[in-house]
Amino acid sequence: MSSGTEKRGGGRGALTRQRRVVLDVVRGSEEHLTAAEIFAAARGRLSSISFATVYNSLRYLKEAGLIREITFGNAASRYDRETARHDHAVCTACGKLLDFDLAETAALMRLAARRSRFRPQSVHLTLYGLCPDCKT
Amino acid sequence: MSSGTEKRGGGRGALTRQRRVVLDVVRGSEEHLTAAEIFAAARGRLSSISFATVYNSLRYLKEAGLIREITFGNAASRYDRETARHDHAVCTACGKLLDFDLAETAALMRLAARRSRFRPQSVHLTLYGLCPDCKT
DNA sequence: TTCACTGCAAAACGTTTGCAAACAG
DNA sequence: CTGTTTGCAAACGTTTTGCAGTGAA
Numbered sequence: 001m002s003s004g005t006e007k008r009g010g011g012r013g014a015l016t017r018q019r020r021v022v023l024d025v026v027r028g029s030e031e032h033l034t035a036a037e038i039f040a041a042a043r044g045r046l047s048s049i050s051f052a053t054v055y056n057s058l059r060y061l062k063e064a065g066l067i068r069e070i071t072f073g074n075a076a077s078r079y080d081r082e083t084a085r086h087d088h089a090v091c092t093a094c095g096k097l098l099d100f101d102l103a104e105t106a107a108l109m110r111l112a113a114r115r116s117r118f119r120p121q122s123v124h125l126t127l128y129g130l131c132p133d134c135k136t
Numbered sequence: 137m138s139s140g141t142e143k144r145g146g147g148r149g150a151l152t153r154q155r156r157v158v159l160d161v162v163r164g165s166e167e168h169l170t171a172a173e174i175f176a177a178a179r180g181r182l183s184s185i186s187f188a189t190v191y192n193s194l195r196y197l198k199e200a201g202l203i204r205e206i207t208f209g210n211a212a213s214r215y216d217r218e219t220a221r222h223d224h225a226v227c228t229a230c231g232k233l234l235d236f237d238l239a240e241t242a243a244l245m246r247l248a249a250r251r252s253r254f255r256p257q258s259v260h261l262t263l264y265g266l267c268p269d270c271k272t
Numbered sequence: 273t274t275c276a277c278t279g280c281a282a283a284a285c286g287t288t289t290g291c292a293a294a295c296a297g
Numbered sequence: 298c299t300g301t302t303t304g305c306a307a308a309c310g311t312t313t314t315g316c317a318g319t320g321a322a
Contacts, residue, residue, distance in 0.1 A: 050279045055312065073207050076311060089252035100251045108240055108261060115236045116225035118265035125244060125261050129254035186304045212286055
């Protein structure tokens with residue numbers, strides 16, 4: 001899907017007004033918003049936008065590589081404007097989610113691939129612990 | 137939690153027949169089963185068991201440290217008999233999930249903690265790629 | 273005209289909960 | 298008796314889908 005030459009405007013998939021609004025909301029937040037939060041914010045900019053369209057837009061933007069989806073546990077997905085490889089820290093007390101990048105993680109991909117016999121595409125490290133606010 | 141002395145029978149929470157069956161199902165499978173699969177298997181051993189009880193039992197067993205829950209994306213949780221720290225490889229084509237352990241991952245915990253300023257509890261590395269069957 | 277996209281409402285899915293009955297200590 | 302656990306069904310939150318209407322090329 002959508003491989004090869006990035007088709008813009010031409011073939012299929014355009015950055016419609018709704019998709020643009022959703023993208024702007026995600027890009028405009030420091031936080032990792034849930035679909036519901038994005039919907040609320042998007043309504044503020046385009047009051048007619050629907051929940052389904054927010055979901056469709058998020059899927060489109062994700063497949064276009066413009067945003068990234070983060071999922072933890074059974075909680076609602078969150079969306080991240082940062083699409084470059086990076087790691088996450090999750091607070092086991094308050095649920096806070098922090099981005100950081102550890103170059104060493106990328107180096108482990110090779111090793112993990114050899115061990116698992118998978119053809120590697122990406123790696124992702126998650127640290128579970130207590131965030132600065134929760135560690136007393 | 138549940139560290140120190142393992143309270144058995146005494147305090148609260150007992151390994152009832154239903155919980156035992158659920159535990160046996162998880163322990164008896166090489167796969168990482170979903171709750172629905174566990175329910176189906178548990179029914180074979182104890183036909184009166186209900187879905188809710190399977191979920192309650194899984195929560196109990198998880199909190200007791202006897203099994204581990206794995207979640208990926210928005211798919212159903214899977215349950216793992218292996219409770220020791222380990223990493224996962226996920227096939228982006230067929231969804232296959234493989235366990236492996238990379239000692240180097242544990243070593244990265246310290247580093248990740250320093251970078252994120254979190255008090256570390258555990259780390260988890262996930263490799264995304266193509267499994268041996270899917271890499272053509 | 274054509275074909276993708278939108279909005280709405282309803283459905284689907286995995287999971288949790290309220291409650292009465294059954295059970296164990 | 299007293300507190301826990303069960304089974305059932307109904308509720309919940311998140312995400313997807315069917316479909317008629319809209320809009321752009």
